[in-house]
Amino acid sequence: MNxxxxxxxxxxxxxxxxxxxxxxxxxxxxxxxxxxQYAQDPYLQDAYTPxxxxxxxLSAQDPVSEALYDRSAHPPPPPGSYPAPNPxxxxxxxxxxxxxxxxxxxxxxxxxxxxxxxxxYGDDARTTQxxxxxxxxxxAGEQQPEPDAFAHLFRDQQAAGVPAPSPEPDPVPAxxxxxxxxxxxxxxxxAVMAAGTLVSRLTGFVRSLVITAALGAALxxxxxxxxxxxxxxxxxxxxxGGLNSVFVPQLVRAMKNDEDGxxxxxxxLLTLVMVALGAIVAVAVFAAPLLVQLMSDTIASDPAANNxxxxxxxxxxPTIFFMGxxxxxxxxxxxxxxxxxxxxxxxxxxIVMITTFGLFIWVYGTSAESQxxxxxxxxxxxxxxxxxxxxxxxxxxxxxxxxxxETGFRFRPRFDWKGHGLxxxxxxxxxxxxxxxxNQAGVLVVTQLxxxxxEASGKQGAGFIAYTNAQLIxxxxxxxITVSVMAALLPRLSRAAHDGDPGAVxxxxxxxxxxxxxxxxPVSFAFLALGVPMSTLLFASSGHxxxxxxGFILMAFGLGLIPYSVQYVVLxxxxxxxxxxxxxxxxxxxxxxxxxxSALCYALLPAQWAVVGMGASYxxxxxxxxxxxxxxxxxxxxxxxxxxxxxxxxxRLSMASxxxxxxxxxxxxxxxxxxxxxxxxSLVALVIGGIVLLGVFYVAAKKMRIAELNALVxxxxxxLGR
Numbered sequence: 164m165n166x167x168x169x170x171x172x173x174x175x176x177x178x179x180x181x182x183x184x185x186x187x188x189x190x191x192x193x194x195x196x197x198x199x200q201y202a203q204d205p206y207l208q209d210a211y212t213p214x215x216x217x218x219x220x221l222s223a224q225d226p227v228s229e230a231l232y233d234r235s236a237h238p239p240p241p242p243g244s245y246p247a248p249n250p251x252x253x254x255x256x257x258x259x260x261x262x263x264x265x266x267x268x269x270x271x272x273x274x275x276x277x278x279x280x281x282x283x284y285g286d287d288a289r290t291t292q293x294x295x296x297x298x299x300x301x302x303a304g305e306q307q308p309e310p311d312a313f314a315h316l317f318r319d320q321q322a323a324g325v326p327a328p329s330p331e332p333d334p335v336p337a338x339x340x341x342x343x344x345x346x347x348x349x350x351x352x353x354a355v356m357a358a359g360t361l362v363s364r365l366t367g368f369v370r371s372l373v374i375t376a377a378l379g380a381a382l383x384x385x386x387x388x389x390x391x392x393x394x395x396x397x398x399x400x401x402x403x404g405g406l407n408s409v410f411v412p413q414l415v416r417a418m419k420n421d422e423d424g425x426x427x428x429x430x431x432l433l434t435l436v437m438v439a440l441g442a443i444v445a446v447a448v449f450a451a452p453l454l455v456q457l458m459s460d461t462i463a464s465d466p467a468a469n470n471x472x473x474x475x476x477x478x479x480x481p482t483i484f485f486m487g488x489x490x491x492x493x494x495x496x497x498x499x500x501x502x503x504x505x506x507x508x509x510x511x512x513x514i515v516m517i518t519t520f521g522l523f524i525w526v527y528g529t530s531a532e533s534q535x536x537x538x539x540x541x542x543x544x545x546x547x548x549x550x551x552x553x554x555x556x557x558x559x560x561x562x563x564x565x566x567x568x569e570t571g572f573r574f575r576p577r578f579d580w581k582g583h584g585l586x587x588x589x590x591x592x593x594x595x596x597x598x599x600x601x602n603q604a605g606v607l608v609v610t611q612l613x614x615x616x617x618e619a620s621g622k623q624g625a626g627f628i629a630y631t632n633a634q635l636i637x638x639x640x641x642x643x644i645t646v647s648v649m650a651a652l653l654p655r656l657s658r659a660a661h662d663g664d665p666g667a668v669x670x671x672x673x674x675x676x677x678x679x680x681x682x683x684x685p686v687s688f689a690f691l692a693l694g695v696p697m698s699t700l701l702f703a704s705s706g707h708x709x710x711x712x713x714g715f716i717l718m719a720f721g722l723g724l725i726p727y728s729v730q731y732v733v734l735x736x737x738x739x740x741x742x743x744x745x746x747x748x749x750x751x752x753x754x755x756x757x758x759x760x761s762a763l764c765y766a767l768l769p770a771q772w773a774v775v776g777m778g779a780s781y782x783x784x785x786x787x788x789x790x791x792x793x794x795x796x797x798x799x800x801x802x803x804x805x806x807x808x809x810x811x812x813x814x815r816l817s818m819a820s821x822x823x824x825x826x827x828x829x830x831x832x833x834x835x836x837x838x839x840x841x842x843x844x845s846l847v848a849l850v851i852g853g854i855v856l857l858g859v860f861y862v863a864a865k866k867m868r869i870a871e872l873n874a875l876v877x878x879x880x881x882x883l884g885r
Contacts, residue, residue: 363506373517376520376530378535378628380624380628380702382618382626384626385613386475388627390455390472397447400603426573434577443483444483451476455473455476459627465537468537474549486556488560488563489556489559492567493563504566508563523547526544529704530706597747610627613627613777614627615765623709625774626774632713633720637724641731644683648675656671656675659739668739669803672736676733677812680725680813681869683728684820685816686724689856690718690722694714695714696714696848699714699845719776729789737795749788749795750788754784757783757784812871823859823863826855827855830852831851834847
């Protein structure tokens with residue numbers, strides 16, 4: 164044979180010069196396969212190579228497959244990387260590697276330039292927009308009719324002066340439907356509840372300001388604060404814990420299972436609560452002197468103060484009945500999908516009390532003007548304040564009735580309590596009641612010690628009312644910031660816990676801690692730096708000494724806001740797993756540490772500074788509680804709680820807050836020294852000192868590149884449209 168063809172045969176049919184192994188274009192030689200008579204003929208072996216159909220994809224020749232091929236979901240790769248086709252009668256280049264026998268189908272080569280099986284009409288893949296069958300079917304109902312091709316004739320007639328027929332108006336598109344469903348309903352309910360809670364807290368804060376302005380921050384203010392706190396404590400210890408945590412699921416279950424939609428169960432529950440609370444009120448009013456002594460032995464040992472406190476208590480204790488009625492009515496509304504009333508009606512109570520104490524100030528003047536005490540307060544003034552306090556809770560409870568009637572609920576007393584599932588709530592509420600008992604035990608110890616320290620100091624702003632007012636200011640950021648952050652994360656956190664995904668629970672806890680820390684950490688340092696001008700501005704009507712004392716207590720509370728916020732977030736992890744026993748044990752630890760540290764402060768510190776030390780003890784107790792809860796939750800999640808990331812964020816935020824607090828506090832101190840400690844000087848010091856503090860913190864945090872702060876700033880800018 165001729166040499167060229169001998170050379171070709173020596174290279175192998177597949178173009179492999181060594182002749183070893185098959186090529187990607189030809190299967191290996193099988194000696195037992197039937198021999199093709201044309202395979203050895205060099206003139207006929209390439210006779211069918213220029214077949215135009217052999218290079219086409221068989222699936223592309225099927226019109227049904229071609230029509231159903233979704234080009235938008237499977238666009239061709241960009242051209243340019245596939246080598247040009249070989250000329251006719253020339254062997255392809257040798258493959259660099261043999262095919263992998265473990266792979267059934269090799270990856271197809273990239274699409275060539277020019278026409279291909281995906282672009283049969285020569286379209287350019289870089290500029291062609293593909294529309295698949297799925298898109299065509301989806302948009303079939305959205306296609307608009309083609310424009311009238313003869314519309315220009317009417318324009319010609321108009322140009323010629325002939326009036327054109329009025330075109331038919333386009334149909335007005337229907338207004339978009341409001342979002343419906345569970346998600347939108349939940350968002351709307353959450354927004355209503357959040358707004359109501361915020362307004363209620365703000366009006367409650369104004370109520371505390373007016374009470375302090377009317378009664379001062381000495382023994383008279385302590386007597387009213389003890390009497391006003393007593394009904395809430397008794398209600399929570401007896402009925403409140405179970406009502407708040409257990410009866411809503413019971414009501415919802417009764418609405419689903421009972422034939423009357425749960426109305427009979429709700430009537431039985433409301434009747435039972437009314438009877439129980441009526442009996443509790445009767446006993447409490449009769450035992451008011453003993454209850455006052457239990458709350459504060461210092462007040463009970465002073466005849467004048469005890470007389471005023473017992474009188475206030477007997478006006479306030481009937482509010483236990485209306486507290487319970489309000490809560491049960493609110494839970495009935497919540498079970499029926501109405502959430503706003505329970506959050507907004509407390510605003511009415513605050514308004515009534517603000518009006519009552521405003522009338523007292525209008526008649527008798529502020530505490531700084533009248534210098535009124537437990538010996539000099541007139542009986543008419545005590546009666547006015549007592550009736551106004553009781554009236555506020557009555558209005559709050561009665562305001563729920565129109566909302567209940569709107570849902571179709573009608574109250575009818577039902578005394579057939581036995582055998583209808585009401586006894587089951589005792590078992591369900593066990594840990595909640597114990598939780599409340601542990602918490603209130605700590606409050607009781609602090610109340611006794613704070614009233615005693617205030618009386619022993621003989622100064623304004625060193626007693627129990629100063630402690631409660633400072634704590635109220637201190638807790639506002641927690642209620643607005645941390646609670647709002649966790650309200651957004653709680654559904655996702657609960658869902659991850661229910662799905663058994665500890666990694667997702669850990670990430671949500673970490674995100675909640677870090678997002679809330681961006682605001683909580685600088686605010687806690689702001690309380691430490693600006694507590695005195697803040698209190699002297701808010702409580703100026705009670706006198707400079709009282710306002711300054713509350714400022715020192717607020718400063719002592721300041722840094723405790725950080726562990727207090729962390730504790731709240733960490734406990735949400737246990738609640739996501741429906742674990743209420745661990746939070747109870749943690750609360751016992753916090754209450755014990757708080758009571759013990761407060762007792763040490765009372766024993767070791769001067770009376771003037773004892774309550775200041777109690778404020779610091781509150782934060783210390785929550786720091787210990789956070790350590791215990793953190794370890795337990797970390798163990799629950801498999802030993803990983805993203806601690807290094809969280810600790811690094813808090814440490815960097817604290818490092819940025821320290822110079823900010825020093826600068827802001829120095830500016831505020833200088834301004835109050837220059838302008839005085841009155842309301843005007845305190846306002847200027849608070850505003851300018853706060854601006855300096857925020858500015859230094861922002862610059863320092865930006866230098867440290869704290870990611871959470873950058874995300875917060877970006878979100879704010881996005882909301883503002885910048």
